[in-house]
Amino acid sequence: MSEFPAQRGTPGWLLPGALVLRLMLVTALALALSGALATWLVTQALEREAVRQLVSQQTDEVEVVARLLASKIEQSQKLLRTVAEGITPGMLKSPSALEWLLQQGLPAAQFFDTMQVAHASGQVRLSLRAGHLEQAADLDPAERDALRRTLVGGKPLVCELIAGGRPNEARVMFTMPLHHTNGSVLGVVAGALRLQSQSLLPPSMAWPTRDNSEFIVFTRDGTILSHSDPRRILGQVRDEAGLAPVYARWLAQAQPVVGRGITDVQPDYIASMAGMPLPQWIVARVSRTQALLAPLRDAQHQAWWLAIAGMALCLLLALAAMGWMAQPLAQLTHRSRHWLQTGTGLQPLADMDWPRVDMVWSRAGDEVGELLRAFQGLAQQGRRQQMRKDLLDAQLQAVLDKSSAGIVISRHGLLDKVSRQACLMLGYAAHDELQGRPVSSLYASDADYAQVADLVRTEMVAHGAFDGDICLRRKNGSPLWVRVQGQGVRPDELRGGMVWILENISAARQAQVQQSRDRRHDALTQLPNRAAFDERLGLLLAQRAAEGAVQGAKGNPPPDDGVVLFLDLDHFTEVNDIAGHDAGDDVLRHVARLLGTQVRQIGWVARLGGDEFAVVLPGCALARGQAVAEQLRAAVQAWEHSYQGRRFTLGVSIGLVALDASLQDVASVLYAADMACHEAKRAGRNRVQTRAVTASGRMTLRPA
Numbered sequence: 001m002s003e004f005p006a007q008r009g010t011p012g013w014l015l016p017g018a019l020v021l022r023l024m025l026v027t028a029l030a031l032a033l034s035g036a037l038a039t040w041l042v043t044q045a046l047e048r049e050a051v052r053q054l055v056s057q058q059t060d061e062v063e064v065v066a067r068l069l070a071s072k073i074e075q076s077q078k079l080l081r082t083v084a085e086g087i088t089p090g091m092l093k094s095p096s097a098l099e100w101l102l103q104q105g106l107p108a109a110q111f112f113d114t115m116q117v118a119h120a121s122g123q124v125r126l127s128l129r130a131g132h133l134e135q136a137a138d139l140d141p142a143e144r145d146a147l148r149r150t151l152v153g154g155k156p157l158v159c160e161l162i163a164g165g166r167p168n169e170a171r172v173m174f175t176m177p178l179h180h181t182n183g184s185v186l187g188v189v190a191g192a193l194r195l196q197s198q199s200l201l202p203p204s205m206a207w208p209t210r211d212n213s214e215f216i217v218f219t220r221d222g223t224i225l226s227h228s229d230p231r232r233i234l235g236q237v238r239d240e241a242g243l244a245p246v247y248a249r250w251l252a253q254a255q256p257v258v259g260r261g262i263t264d265v266q267p268d269y270i271a272s273m274a275g276m277p278l279p280q281w282i283v284a285r286v287s288r289t290q291a292l293l294a295p296l297r298d299a300q301h302q303a304w305w306l307a308i309a310g311m312a313l314c315l316l317l318a319l320a321a322m323g324w325m326a327q328p329l330a331q332l333t334h335r336s337r338h339w340l341q342t343g344t345g346l347q348p349l350a351d352m353d354w355p356r357v358d359m360v361w362s363r364a365g366d367e368v369g370e371l372l373r374a375f376q377g378l379a380q381q382g383r384r385q386q387m388r389k390d391l392l393d394a395q396l397q398a399v400l401d402k403s404s405a406g407i408v409i410s411r412h413g414l415l416d417k418v419s420r421q422a423c424l425m426l427g428y429a430a431h432d433e434l435q436g437r438p439v440s441s442l443y444a445s446d447a448d449y450a451q452v453a454d455l456v457r458t459e460m461v462a463h464g465a466f467d468g469d470i471c472l473r474r475k476n477g478s479p480l481w482v483r484v485q486g487q488g489v490r491p492d493e494l495r496g497g498m499v500w501i502l503e504n505i506s507a508a509r510q511a512q513v514q515q516s517r518d519r520r521h522d523a524l525t526q527l528p529n530r531a532a533f534d535e536r537l538g539l540l541l542a543q544r545a546a547e548g549a550v551q552g553a554k555g556n557p558p559p560d561d562g563v564v565l566f567l568d569l570d571h572f573t574e575v576n577d578i579a580g581h582d583a584g585d586d587v588l589r590h591v592a593r594l595l596g597t598q599v600r601q602i603g604w605v606a607r608l609g610g611d612e613f614a615v616v617l618p619g620c621a622l623a624r625g626q627a628v629a630e631q632l633r634a635a636v637q638a639w640e641h642s643y644q645g646r647r648f649t650l651g652v653s654i655g656l657v658a659l660d661a662s663l664q665d666v667a668s669v670l671y672a673a674d675m676a677c678h679e680a681k682r683a684g685r686n687r688v689q690t691r692a693v694t695a696s697g698r699m700t701l702r703p704a
Contacts, residue, residue: 112191242269563625651686
């Protein structure tokens with residue numbers, strides 16, 4: 001036996017098949033995702049740790065600065081207490097003694113920028129500013145208020161900030177009560193320090209330095225006492241980015257000023273605050289998160305690049321190993337594809353020349369060998385089945401072509417077999433033009449196909465078969481009405497295929513349609529006849545009644561728009577008597593066309609018999625209906641008919657009735673319109689007469 005055709009030409013390295021490629025893709029994705037997830041978790045953990053350390057460090061810093069400033073406040077109070085202990089009750093009665101004591105006698109008094117001494121009565125005994133006397137009237141109201149509160153409360157105070165108008169004039173005032181030996185308040189001594197003095201918050205104060213970070217000292221009410229930017233002193237914390245929301249939440253929670261630090265981490269800022277309970281001041285540090293974490297972000301980027309490089313290397317090694325291990329399967333796939341393309345099929349293994357088989361087969365192992373034997377069996381079985389199928393298809397097609405009935409077999413929405421008679425019905429020369437095409441191509445539109453498919457599905461489920469009339473489309477686009485009988489190839493499975501028997505009923509359908517039209521239309525004028533008029537007007541009245549019921553349920557008045565006209569030609573018998581019935585028929589045809597042209601957009605016309613016509617104007621108000629009736633009367637009067645040299649003019653009497661709740665059926669409507677038309681004739685003909693219904697239900701006549 002001959003060798004496998006592709007053995008000698010099989011390449012040494014083949015691209016793996018789709019299954020192996022998908023496995024390789026899944027492996028690659030798994031490696032990439034796991035590596036990316038691990039790297040992301042590590043970088044996030046590092047970032048959280050870095051933020052935690054920054055928070056801890058910044059919290060410690062504000063607590064230390066708060067304690068430092070608190071110690072300065074305590075030192076200032078101690079010095080003021082030393083001054084208070086040196087003032088005796090007798091000195092309060094001698095301003096000169098007080099002046100000497102504060103200017104020369106007590107060095108501690110020189111620590112303060114201003115000093116005031118007041119009696120228990122509230123009278124200021126002495127006021128020094130920078131060591132010089134000043135008038136008591138020059139005291140700031142805030143300073144007087146601090147003295148008063150100390151006299152009343154009998155306790156030392158650290159007062160709120162006294163602004164003074166400019167940052168370099170802002171100062172903080174300390175007060176200390178003077179007591180009698182019996183404990184009563186004798187007076188009060190007060191000392192003030194400028195905010196930016198060396199004793200309090202000097203501009204040169206060394207804050208813990210860090211780029212992109214600001215130290216701020218502010219009062220409880222948000223006034224800034226110290227800032228890295230001197231221009232912000234005496235400004236408001238509410239204007240500080242990063243600190244404003246933290247301060248707002250702190251105020252909303254009404255928390256006391258405590259020395260323990262708190263830190264708030266925001267997307268763009270890290271803000272820490274610690275308080276000084278005695279002066280009710282708060283120390284804060286605000287740092288920009290992005291700037292602080294910039295070195296870490298750079299390190300994270302480097303870590304990402306290293307991780308990507310490592311993942312790429314591992315991925316390449318894994319893919320190479322998988323590709324090498326999949327080579328036996330790729331070789332088998334390559335040879336199978338070649339056998340299928342060349343049509344040579346698989347040779348029995350017993351006929352193979354084993355010594356000449358490629359070494360890849362020896363590496364294939366049992367799995368590839370088993371697959372090869374399975375392929376061989378499947379190929380032989382497939383060839384036998386294909387031969388049987390081709391034979392059955394040829395026999396079936398021969399039977400179909402000999403049949404005098406139109407037969408179509410469909411499978412999965414496609415035309416599988418078509419008989420010769422069915423091809424002729426549909427206007428196709430041979431079944432090859434139809435086989436394989438979608439069944440929907442036989443219908444005028446997809447919507448028609450979907451509607452028929454739903455009907456067939458319902459009938460098949462209910463009765464197991466289908467029998468009905470369907471409109472198909474011929475090759476030239478013309479409609480084809482067929483009576484279809486359908487049966488499933490497998491009754492228990494609709495998708496297994498359907499057999500359809502077609503009978504051409506187009507001629508019978510056309511005759512039926514024509515008969516239906518003849519029964520409903522006047523042969524002379526081609527207008528709807530009396531029966532069609534009664535049916536169509538009855539449907540209109542029923543629809544109006546239904547709408548009236550709905551409106552009544554909602555509490556709305558029923559609709560009353562709609563007009564019916566009854567038209568009777570005046571002196572038409574003269575045309576028949578003088579010019580003959582042919583002329584009369586011609587007049588009726590012309591009047592029918594004239595009326596239809598006038599009301600085509602707003603209503604419809606019917607011939608009731610003889611020279612009587614009816615016009616229905618749905619949804620037309622009474623005034624509009626009267627105008628249309630007058631327009632019709634004028635149009636008929638303006639037409640002159642000439643027959644055998646004689647000219648005739650016509651008139652028309654029109655009875656008009658408006659549709660309302662009193663007219664429930666066709667007979668009542670037509671009777672009312674006919675009575676109005678008779679009144680028009682009695683009133684002199686060629687006019688419009690309106691018949692209305694009064695509130696009592698009686699009909700009255702009035703001219704249009």
